[in-house]
Amino acid sequence: MPDAVPLTVLAGYLGAGKTTRLNRLLARPGGHRFGVLVNDFGQVDVDSLLIDDADERTIGLANGCVCCTIADDLGGALERLAAIRPVLDHVVLEASGVADPGRLSNWARTWPGFHLAGCTVIADASRIRALSDDRYVGLTVLRQLAGANRILLSMTESMSAASIAELAQWLGDKAPGAQVIRSPRDGDASHLLGRGRSSSGSGSLTTGPPVGTASHGRHLADSADASAAHRAVTLATDRALDARALRRLLTAPPHGLVRLKGWFQRHDRIGRMWMLQFAHGRWQVTPGRGSPQPATTLVAISADPDLSAEALLERLQAVQAPTGQ
Amino acid sequence: MATITVFTARRIRTMNPSFPEGTAVAVRGGQILEVGTLESLSPWLATGDFEIDDRFGDHVLMPGFIDPHLHPSMAAVLLPMEFITAMEWRLPWGTVQPVRSHEGFMARARALHEAKPPGEPLFIWGYHHLWHGEVKRPAINRIDTQRPIIVWHRSFHEMFMNDGALDWLGLTPEVVGNALQVDLANGHFYESGKAVATQRLNPYLLAPERFRDGLRRLREVAHFGGHTTLGDMAAGIFDLEMEWPLMREILDVPEAPFRTECVAVGGPLGPLLSDPVKLRERVDALPARNTHRLRFGRRVKLFCDGAFFSQLAQMKPPGYIDGRHGEWMMTPEALEAVCTEFWNAGYRIHIHSTGDLGLDLILDILARCQWHRPRFDHGFTIEHFGFSTPEQVDRLAALGASVSCNVYYLHELSGMYSREGIGNERASQMARVGSTVRAGIPTAFHSDFTMAPAVPLNHAWVAATRLNAEGNVVAPAERLSIDDALRGITVNAARVLGIADEVGSIRAGKRADFTVLDGDPFEVGAEGLCDLRVLATVFEGAVHEVGRSAHA
Numbered sequence: 090m091p092d093a094v095p096l097t098v099l100a101g102y103l104g105a106g107k108t109t110r111l112n113r114l115l116a117r118p119g120g121h122r123f124g125v126l127v128n129d130f131g132q133v134d135v136d137s138l139l140i141d142d143a144d145e146r147t148i149g150l151a152n153g154c155v156c157c158t159i160a161d162d163l164g165g166a167l168e169r170l171a172a173i174r175p176v177l178d179h180v181v182l183e184a185s186g187v188a189d190p191g192r193l194s195n196w197a198r199t200w201p202g203f204h205l206a207g208c209t210v211i212a213d214a215s216r217i218r219a220l221s222d223d224r225y226v227g228l229t230v231l232r233q234l235a236g237a238n239r240i241l242l243s244m245t246e247s248m249s250a251a252s253i254a255e256l257a258q259w260l261g262d263k264a265p266g267a268q269v270i271r272s273p274r275d276g277d278a279s280h281l282l283g284r285g286r287s288s289s290g291s292g293s294l295t296t297g298p299p300v301g302t303a304s305h306g307r308h309l310a311d312s313a314d315a316s317a318a319h320r321a322v323t324l325a326t327d328r329a330l331d332a333r334a335l336r337r338l339l340t341a342p343p344h345g346l347v348r349l350k351g352w353f354q355r356h357d358r359i360g361r362m363w364m365l366q367f368a369h370g371r372w373q374v375t376p377g378r379g380s381p382q383p384a385t386t387l388v389a390i391s392a393d394p395d396l397s398a399e400a401l402l403e404r405l406q407a408v409q410a411p412t413g414q
Numbered sequence: 415m416a417t418i419t420v421f422t423a424r425r426i427r428t429m430n431p432s433f434p435e436g437t438a439v440a441v442r443g444g445q446i447l448e449v450g451t452l453e454s455l456s457p458w459l460a461t462g463d464f465e466i467d468d469r470f471g472d473h474v475l476m477p478g479f480i481d482p483h484l485h486p487s488m489a490a491v492l493l494p495m496e497f498i499t500a501m502e503w504r505l506p507w508g509t510v511q512p513v514r515s516h517e518g519f520m521a522r523a524r525a526l527h528e529a530k531p532p533g534e535p536l537f538i539w540g541y542h543h544l545w546h547g548e549v550k551r552p553a554i555n556r557i558d559t560q561r562p563i564i565v566w567h568r569s570f571h572e573m574f575m576n577d578g579a580l581d582w583l584g585l586t587p588e589v590v591g592n593a594l595q596v597d598l599a600n601g602h603f604y605e606s607g608k609a610v611a612t613q614r615l616n617p618y619l620l621a622p623e624r625f626r627d628g629l630r631r632l633r634e635v636a637h638f639g640g641h642t643t644l645g646d647m648a649a650g651i652f653d654l655e656m657e658w659p660l661m662r663e664i665l666d667v668p669e670a671p672f673r674t675e676c677v678a679v680g681g682p683l684g685p686l687l688s689d690p691v692k693l694r695e696r697v698d699a700l701p702a703r704n705t706h707r708l709r710f711g712r713r714v715k716l717f718c719d720g721a722f723f724s725q726l727a728q729m730k731p732p733g734y735i736d737g738r739h740g741e742w743m744m745t746p747e748a749l750e751a752v753c754t755e756f757w758n759a760g761y762r763i764h765i766h767s768t769g770d771l772g773l774d775l776i777l778d779i780l781a782r783c784q785w786h787r788p789r790f791d792h793g794f795t796i797e798h799f800g801f802s803t804p805e806q807v808d809r810l811a812a813l814g815a816s817v818s819c820n821v822y823y824l825h826e827l828s829g830m831y832s833r834e835g836i837g838n839e840r841a842s843q844m845a846r847v848g849s850t851v852r853a854g855i856p857t858a859f860h861s862d863f864t865m866a867p868a869v870p871l872n873h874a875w876v877a878a879t880r881l882n883a884e885g886n887v888v889a890p891a892e893r894l895s896i897d898d899a900l901r902g903i904t905v906n907a908a909r910v911l912g913i914a915d916e917v918g919s920i921r922a923g924k925r926a927d928f929t930v931l932d933g934d935p936f937e938v939g940a941e942g943l944c945d946l947r948v949l950a951t952v953f954e955g956a957v958h959e960v961g962r963s964a965h966a
Binding site: 102103129131132163164165168185186187189192195196198199200201224225226228229232 | 589590593594595596605606607609610612613688689728739741742743744745746747748771774775
């Protein structure tokens with residue numbers, strides 16, 4: 090039985106920018122194979138050169154990503170994605186503008202083959218407060234914010250620093266558990282998945298590229314779900330990896346390391362990107378395409394409760410080439 | 415020239431206020447020539463051959479009943495199941511007596527198991543925890559562990575399985591042991607868990623032969639209730655291309671003594687949501703496939719808020735007692751964009767509305783449509799009409815809307831919703847059709863079968879008595895006169911579907927569709943309406959007696 094695929098619910102009211110970012114994710118997946126579930130193919134805007142095959146319900150891209158339309162049968166769409174081999178790296182479920190992300194998260198926590206990676210809500214910074222007051226959708230919007238573990242603010246370009254800070258404060262009150270991040274229009278779309286960014290307390294804002302920080306994967310099912318003792322750690326850095334150190338890690342991995350996947354640059358071949366897939370003791374490195382930012386991103390999943398996230402991250406950081414190379 | 419047939423009856427109630435009664439009606443080629451008495455009909459009878467059909471001489475004729483909102487495809491899935499319900503369900507193959515206790519439920523379920531051939535899965539529908547107590551995997555296992563037994567909640571949104579069912583469907587601990595909305599120990603599948611289970615059930619539930627059997631049962635149910643016209647208010651709800659050939663095979667044949675007016679869903683289903691023009695073009699193309707009995711028209715169905723039975727209606731303040739929230743089916747912007755597109759194309763729009771906040775949104779949208787492009791006689795219809803305020807009734811009248819109400823809601827749910835969810839004041843006033851009739855709004859009734867029994871006389875009875883399942887009269891000021899109650903299942907139902915010129919009353923020129931009753935609804939009093947029996951229908955001049963069910 091293959092590993093459960095992490096699924097992120099992507100919610101947010103109409104016009105917040107969900108589709109723009111999803112399109113960007115599909116166009117530049119940085120070596121990952123993403124599955125995306127949308128309500129409407131009409132919104133998918135991917136260079137037709139990238140399309141491998143398509144029928145009325147599924148579009149397969151040359152970069153390995155897959156886009157499926159929900160077409161009022163979410164279960165069917167999830168089944169189709171769960172059946173894809175090799176297994177997808179991550180799935181994003183685009184919620185409709187008025188969907189309750191909490192209810193959709195339950196699908197991720199119920200459907201065989203998936204686990205909930207998190208719930209990201211995209212909010213249009215210039216409209217969100219007025220929307221939350223709307224007599225028809227105000228309560229719906231507030232519920233979306235409260236259900237998020239990560240809120241991405243779009244349209245912040247024209248706002249002053251002071252008004253953004255005030256907004257972050259307001260969000261801290263409406264969504265106390267959520268991490269709030271600015272999401273510039275042309276930025277890296279993978280932050281909507283909830284990986285590789287530093288965590289911060291409520292009411293404050295982070296932005297900018299990550300610099301090799303530990304990020305604990307938020308497995309919301311943890312407390313209720315006895316079998317999910319996995320933790321995820323991400324190494325995201327501009328540094329290349331020492332090829333020999335990496336090989337040693339892969340042949341003698343720490344106990345409990347279940348998966349290690351991502352891309353990296355080798356210290357002795359800067360400029361070239363490689364993809365790494367390690368699962369259950371077997372590994373494979375293949376040449377990748379493009380030059381993603383940052384140069385190295387590896388996601389490790391451990392199933393050993395005794396292997397702390399910090400310890401795992403340290404093991405990964407030890408594989409980095411010394412600076413200056 | 416075809417022969418004229420004259421049907422005689424003890425009384426004919428025409429539902430034409432200008433000519434309300436008769437004792438004979440002349441029919442030729444499926445069309446009504448005239449209604450009156452044998453004597454007054456004589457100029458027609460002098461024209462040629464005629465015959466008198468007096469088999470209904472002791473009975474009462476009404477216009478053929480019309481239910482403008484039900485779901486044949488859903489019925490096809492549900493009707494082959496066994497019913498154990500807290501309400502009475504009169505079906506052609508037998509009346510399901512109400513069961514309102516745990517012991518009663520278990521005894522009936524055991525009897526159904528024992529009567530069924532071994533190995534066949536047993537589907538039971540109608541369970542409700544408030545009436546039937548706890549019926550989960552251990553209890554169902556006590557009936558049998560081998561045979562797959564699946565108990566569906568009345569709302570159709572959750573189910574409970576025994577060991578046999580879990581094995582049959584491969585729902586093992588490996589597959590669903592950690593699923594959030596599956597309680598495997600209790601065989602309980604709800605919300606997304608229910609979708610997991612139906613994913614595996616669909617090959618069985620939607621198998622063509624079973625679907626055919628279901629449609630044949632639906633055909634009997636329609637006739638048994640006295641219908642000569644049905645409205646399929648979500649045609650192609652599963653998959654139009656799969657369903658259409660089966661609908662033609664079962665509902666477009668001489669054995670089907672009724673027509674089905676099909677109304678397609680205009681959104682949010684399907685991949686064309688972002689483009690209202692494409693959605694509308696898709697619906698424009700449907701009438702090209704019309705047959706004699708299956709007819710699309712310039713009508714479309716949209717959804718505003720969630721299901722009434724699940725308490726997902728969008729409510730204005732004070733909202734729900736426990737603070738729960740309703741559900742929008744589309745963003746208001748998307749709903750308005752789709753509505754506007756169909757409005758500007760001249761469509762009759764039917765929009766599902768269960769809560770009063772959703773109704774406010776619909777009224778705002780309708781007002782803007784009227785502002786930009788005024789229409790008269792536009793046929794915009796509120797479907798279900800669960801909760802509303804008196805002020806909204808005024809707005810509906812001002813904007814020219816019609817109402818098609820699931821008045822049965824108040825019978826089954828007003829007591830329950832008084833106690834939980836909504837509270838007594840608003841729950842009593844659900845389905846406020848007295849107000850709409852007083853305001854001059856065309857008001858029809860429907861069953862949304864299988865949400866309520868497909869028995870039009872039942873709807874009329876509820877509308878005229880406002881009696882709920884607990885035996886209480888709720889909001890008596892909203893009771894209808896018998897005449898208005900019967901208009902809701904005849905002329906007004908035809909009007910809501912846009913076919914009032916053809917059917918809905920007995921008058922010269924309309925189709926010869928009649929329902930034959932064993933008593934006169936204007937003589938039995940409001941409380942007696944539900945005891946009247948349909949003996950036969952006449953569909954386009956051909957008699958179809960209600961006989962023994964093929965499924966009994």
